[in-house]
Amino acid sequence: MKNIFRNGGMMLFVCVLVAGCQAKQTPATEQTVRYEQNSEVTGDEKEELIKSVNPAIFTTVDRNNREAQAVSVPVVPKSGKVLKLKTGRYMISGYPTGNISIFDSEGELILREIVGDYAGARSLTVSVEESYTIQADGGYDSVEVVLSPTSLLTELTAGVWEVGTDIQAGTYTISLDHGYGYLQILEKEKDTILYELxxxxxxxxxxxxxxxxxxxxxxTDASLITFRPQNP
Incomplete structure (x- = not known):
């Protein structure tokens, strides 16, 4: 906004700094800096996305899968299907798309993931105790649960993975080929670190x-995250 003043035949143009004349600059917060620099989600947004972490997510099982048994559900009723699995490491998939929910022995939710061909992740890989309950909702026509072998990887699908067992410790650059998703880095009795990709x-x-x-x-939400090791 410009005001015009006349003084001794001269016109003085004074620019008054109001909205629209000059953009107001807002100081960057630590949250915005961390996100802009490394896509790390912090603060209230992180708390909303993660909520509480069930300690059962840190479950370790015999990776040789000596007791584990694959399960095939060719028809899932509209009310959904409850699965009880032997202790082991599994990859769960379903068609077309629905929710896979895993509950601990007390009936408390460990995790829930959208899994299928049309939305969410293509599969979910988790370690399961025999006392756990797996719920596949009525969005599925069929569900497949297969044994998941263990090896050191640099590409991780949706699920829960252990550093040193499923991927080597080290510094990595992580990325997605398409879509979006999140990586949570969890540690017992420590704050979770969250990255959006x-x-x-x-x-x-x-x-x-x-x-x-x-x-x-x-x-979570992503079918595949690539971990590219950085030079030491």
Whole structure:
């Protein structure tokens, strides 16, 4: 907004700094800096996304799967299907798309993931105790539960993974080829670290993460996160 003053035949133009004349600058907070620099989600948004962490997410089982048994559910009723599995490491998938929920021995939710061909992740890999309950909702026509072998990986699908068992400790650059998703770095009695990832060619993000023994990783919403080791 400009005000015009006349003084001795001269016109003085004074620019008054109001909205629309100059953009107001807001100081960057630690939250916005951490997100802009490394796509790390912090503060209230992180608390809303993660909520409480069930200690059962840190479950370790015999990775040789000596007791584990695959399960096939060719028809899922509209009311959903409850599965009881032997102790082991499993990969769960379903068609077309629905929710897979895993509850501990007390009936408390450990995790819930959208899994299927049309939304969410293509599969869910988790360690399961025999006392756990797996709920597949009525969005599925069929559900497959297969044994998941263990090896050191640099690509992780949706699920829960242990540093040192499923992926080596170290520093990595993480990214998605397409879609979006989140990586949680969990450690007993410590605050969870959360990264948001966006794939594709426009708006694609990458984050640098440092993994160490004693940590667990949860990949959610994404079918596959690539971990590219950085040079030491």
């Amino acid at each position: 966006i794939g594709g060619t426009i708006g694609r993000t990458e984050s640098t993460v440092k993994l160490k023994m004693g940590q667990w990783l949860r990949v």
